[in-house]
Amino acid sequence: xxxxxxxxxxxxxxxxxxxxxxxxxxxxxxxxxxxxxxxxxxxxxxxxxxxxxxxxxxxxxxxxxxxxxxxxxxxxxxxxxxxxxxxxxxxxxxxxxxxxxxxxxxxxxxxxxxxxxxxxxxxxxxxxxxxxxxxxxxxxxxxxxxxxxxxxxxxxxxxxxxxxxxxxxxxxxxxxxxxxxxxxxxxxxxxxxxxxxxxxxxxxxxxxxxxxxxxxxxxxxxxxxxxxxxxxxxxxxxxxxxxxxxxxxxxxxxxxxxxxxxxxxxxxxxxxxxxxxxxxxxxxxxxxxxxxxxxxxxxxxxxxxxxxxxxxxxxxxxxxxxxxxxxxxxxxxxxxxxxxxxxxxxxxxxxxxxxxxxxxxxxxxxxxxxxxxxxxxxxxxxxxxxxxxxxxxxxxxxxxxxxxxxxxxxxx
Amino acid sequence: xxxxxxxxxxxxxxxxxxxxxxxxxxxxxxxxxxxxxxxxxxxxxxxxxxxxxxxxxxxxxxxxxxxxxxxxxxxxxxxxxxxxxxxxxxxxxxxxxxxxxxxxxxxxxxxxxxxxxxxxxxxxxxxxxxxxxxxxxxxxxxxxxxxxxxxxxxxxxxxxxxxxxxxxxxxxxxxxxxxxxxxxxxxxxxxxxxxxxxxxxxxxxxxxxxxxxxxxxxxxxxxxxxxxxxxxxxxxxxxxxxxxxxxxxxxxxxxxxxxxxxxxxxxxxxxxxxxxxxxxxxxxxxxxxxxxxxxxxxxxxxxxxxxxxxxxxxxxxxxxxxxxxxxxxxxxxxxxxxxxxxxxxxxxxxxxxxxxxxxxxxxxxxxxxxxxxxxxxxxxxxxxxxxxxxxxxxxxxxxxxxxxxxxxxxxx
Numbered sequence: 001x002x003x004x005x006x007x008x009x010x011x012x013x014x015x016x017x018x019x020x021x022x023x024x025x026x027x028x029x030x031x032x033x034x035x036x037x038x039x040x041x042x043x044x045x046x047x048x049x050x051x052x053x054x055x056x057x058x059x060x061x062x063x064x065x066x067x068x069x070x071x072x073x074x075x076x077x078x079x080x081x082x083x084x085x086x087x088x089x090x091x092x093x094x095x096x097x098x099x100x101x102x103x104x105x106x107x108x109x110x111x112x113x114x115x116x117x118x119x120x121x122x123x124x125x126x127x128x129x130x131x132x133x134x135x136x137x138x139x140x141x142x143x144x145x146x147x148x149x150x151x152x153x154x155x156x157x158x159x160x161x162x163x164x165x166x167x168x169x170x171x172x173x174x175x176x177x178x179x180x181x182x183x184x185x186x187x188x189x190x191x192x193x194x195x196x197x198x199x200x201x202x203x204x205x206x207x208x209x210x211x212x213x214x215x216x217x218x219x220x221x222x223x224x225x226x227x228x229x230x231x232x233x234x235x236x237x238x239x240x241x242x243x244x245x246x247x248x249x250x251x252x253x254x255x256x257x258x259x260x261x262x263x264x265x266x267x268x269x270x271x272x273x274x275x276x277x278x279x280x281x282x283x284x285x286x287x288x289x290x291x292x293x294x295x296x297x298x299x300x301x302x303x304x305x306x307x308x309x310x311x312x313x314x315x316x317x318x319x320x321x322x323x324x325x326x327x328x329x330x331x332x333x334x335x336x337x338x339x340x341x342x343x344x345x346x347x348x349x350x351x352x353x354x355x356x357x358x359x360x361x362x363x364x365x366x367x368x369x370x371x372x373x374x375x376x377x378x379x380x381x382x383x384x385x386x387x388x389x390x391x392x393x394x395x396x397x398x399x400x401x402x403x404x405x406x407x408x409x410x411x412x
Numbered sequence: 413x414x415x416x417x418x419x420x421x422x423x424x425x426x427x428x429x430x431x432x433x434x435x436x437x438x439x440x441x442x443x444x445x446x447x448x449x450x451x452x453x454x455x456x457x458x459x460x461x462x463x464x465x466x467x468x469x470x471x472x473x474x475x476x477x478x479x480x481x482x483x484x485x486x487x488x489x490x491x492x493x494x495x496x497x498x499x500x501x502x503x504x505x506x507x508x509x510x511x512x513x514x515x516x517x518x519x520x521x522x523x524x525x526x527x528x529x530x531x532x533x534x535x536x537x538x539x540x541x542x543x544x545x546x547x548x549x550x551x552x553x554x555x556x557x558x559x560x561x562x563x564x565x566x567x568x569x570x571x572x573x574x575x576x577x578x579x580x581x582x583x584x585x586x587x588x589x590x591x592x593x594x595x596x597x598x599x600x601x602x603x604x605x606x607x608x609x610x611x612x613x614x615x616x617x618x619x620x621x622x623x624x625x626x627x628x629x630x631x632x633x634x635x636x637x638x639x640x641x642x643x644x645x646x647x648x649x650x651x652x653x654x655x656x657x658x659x660x661x662x663x664x665x666x667x668x669x670x671x672x673x674x675x676x677x678x679x680x681x682x683x684x685x686x687x688x689x690x691x692x693x694x695x696x697x698x699x700x701x702x703x704x705x706x707x708x709x710x711x712x713x714x715x716x717x718x719x720x721x722x723x724x725x726x727x728x729x730x731x732x733x734x735x736x737x738x739x740x741x742x743x744x745x746x747x748x749x750x751x752x753x754x755x756x757x758x759x760x761x762x763x764x765x766x767x768x769x770x771x772x773x774x775x776x777x778x779x780x781x782x783x784x785x786x787x788x789x790x791x792x793x794x795x796x797x798x799x800x801x802x803x804x805x806x807x808x809x810x811x812x813x814x815x816x817x818x819x820x821x822x823x824x
Binding site (some may be wrong): 064 | 466470472473474484487490491496499510
């Protein structure tokens with residue numbers, strides 16, 4: 001009997017009506033003979049509501065307590081879905097991260113999974129009970145409630161699928177898979193049927209909200225068959241597969257716009273060994289993800305350093321950087337959240353050297369100034385002024401002919 | 413150093429503003445040198461919000477899941493209070509019932525405490541951390557989240573005070589203690605400084621909402637010094653003590669009005685052995701609390717039976733009784749929810765035989781007809797027509813001179 005882990009995100013369980021439709025879908029899979037393990041996020045908007053409460057109290061809520069607060073969102077949703085399934089005549093049990101337990105490290109708000117016990121789940125499945133697991137949360141070895149970071153329910157689902165050796169992990173969301181760009185920004189965006197783990201990883205890191213980065217890493221590592229589907233519109237889907245299973249020859253798979261990005265610049269800092277480390281170490285300790293880093297050429301023994309971070313970490317990063325800036329006698333610290341990042345992603349980038357130039361050209365043709373650039377094997381990213389974000393995406397999307405199903409994207 | 417358990421009910425933590433004031437009060441106690449353990453209910457209205465969600469799904473939500481849902485209310489509140497305390501510069505950790513753990517039986521929604529581990533709390537206290545415990549909840553031996561019944565946070569607080577051998581358990585609520593009657597009904601109601609456990613138990617059973625019945629039983633059993641105070645108005649308070657510590661000579665301590673009461677009458681039933689048992693057994697099986705029972709004198713081998721139940725159980729009780737009524741060929745079943753119960757409570761009742769007569773006289777002087785009567789060691793209750801409820805309370809209150817601080821209540 002096939003064992004399927006089905007994960008439903010916040011928009012799929014946004015209301016009791018949504019939860020009822022999800023319950024019907026689960027019941028129908030069960031009746032078809034699938035063994036189902038369900039993972040849910042909090043009801044749409046609930047995590048934001050809880051975050052707003054704690055932010056009203058303080059801009060720096062204690063991590064341990066914030067996690068205990070946020071974990072209630074998923075717990076409540078899993079209980080509501082289990083109540084609904086039971087009311088439809090199925091047996092269902094909700095489980096919190098602590099009940100499984102899903103054991104994590106002590107890193108509050110961004111915890112990583114250390115171990116995942118499946119005894120309780122296996123017993124439930126054998127007893128004909130549908131387990132409904134509260135995603136996003138775990139318990140640390142010292143007994144604290146932890147969360148896996150925003151979108152962590154995907155990670156819970158993939159980890160469960162790996163631990164249970166499930167036949168497949170289905171990620172249900174409000175779109176029917178992955179697109180070449182956000183259709184709200186780029187009306188000509190096309191649905192993608194198959195995408196490589198590596199490409200999906202880049203898309204997810206760049207703010208494509210379909211899936212959580214770590215869940216994709218985990219799925220790749222444990223080779224969990226992964227598919228993204230719409231909760232309520234079952235026609236199309238996107239499979240996430242190994243690179244060698246991708247037969248298409250497109251260079252670029254998609255274009256993303258990342259809005260949660262800010263930059264901090266330190267002006268006129270001493271250009272001596274260890275200075276970048278001194279600046280960035282406190283950020284690393286605070287688990288702030290520094291992305292692009294640019295250091296200007298040195299003049300008179302001084303230089304400037306600019307880096308990007310998630311806007312959500314801007315306040316704390318700014319505070320930490322200002323502290324170091326005083327120590328190293330920097331002339332000035334500038335913070336700017338008026339920027340976005342446009343990226344082109346695809347496994348063809350590493351074998352096609354002209355891709356970056358083509359992207360820069362597309363942006364310059366729209367008179368968009370590129371403030372920062374970074375590239376990786378599978379990705380080219382440009383930081384531009386926020387107001388040009390959507391236009392930039394459309395320009396790059398068009399430059400690589402992504403609107404055409406059989407685009408060949410030959411180099412120009 | 414004095415160790416105090418402080419419990420804050422839903423109205424004391426109804427908003428973030430309320431939570432902030434509670435945090436100040438805790439911080440101030442801590443700064444005075446008290447060791448504090450805090451227990452909180454859900455934010456006012458939150459439990460009702462969650463109940464409404466599950467009731468929208470089904471009228472009979474699965475107990476295990478309902479408890480997992482409701483437990484989130486206290487968890488969220490404990491985290492928010494801990495965040496607030498931390499933002500004031502104190503160290504604070506929230507704890508769920510599962511984290512302590514507070515171990516209960518498997519009786520979902522009405523679980524009883526089996527064991528309460530204090531190691532984690534003691535460690536926190538020794539580390540200078542203020543523990544903020546989510547009340548109302550526990551975990552069963554098989555690992556299910558359970559709740560202790562409405563008002564169960566009081567029970568959590570008293571159980572913690574007993575287990576930690578605390579110097580005192582302070583119950584903070586929206587009133588500054590216990591009154592001789594509900595001041596909203598009886599403007600002359602007087603504040604009570606000391607009340608016996610036995611009296612408080614009767615008051616709580618009769619719908620005085622100040623404290624949960626089981627918490628008072630527990631406090632009496634473990635001799636936990638217990639005091640009821642206002643969260644935000646710290647002048648007065650009511651101590652709940654042993655009978656022998658009450659020095660006042662009042663016969664009656666207070667008068668209550670219970671509205672959640674209905675009566676069912678079976679007319680013309682055979683007056684034979686076992687008939688009352690046959691009628692009431694199904695109600696006991698359905699865990700419906702039958703209170704007053706009256707059986708008329710037998711005429712021609714037939715009699716009438718009347719009993720009271722909580723109005724919240726009226727529908728199901730009526731159904732069960734009608735079934736038996738058909739079997740035993742009763743002439744008629746009459747249900748009436750147009751009644752209330754006025755009770756006088758006091759440890760002086762058992763030693764003052766004239767008290768009941770005085771109460772009946774007070775009601776009859778207002779032309780209020782008494783439909784049913786029951787008495788116990790500490791209580792006299794009269795069922796009267798609903799519309800006379802408030803008037804009845806005022807009449808009895810006045811008859812015993814409860815408005816006077818040094819009333820002597822001599823027999824007339």
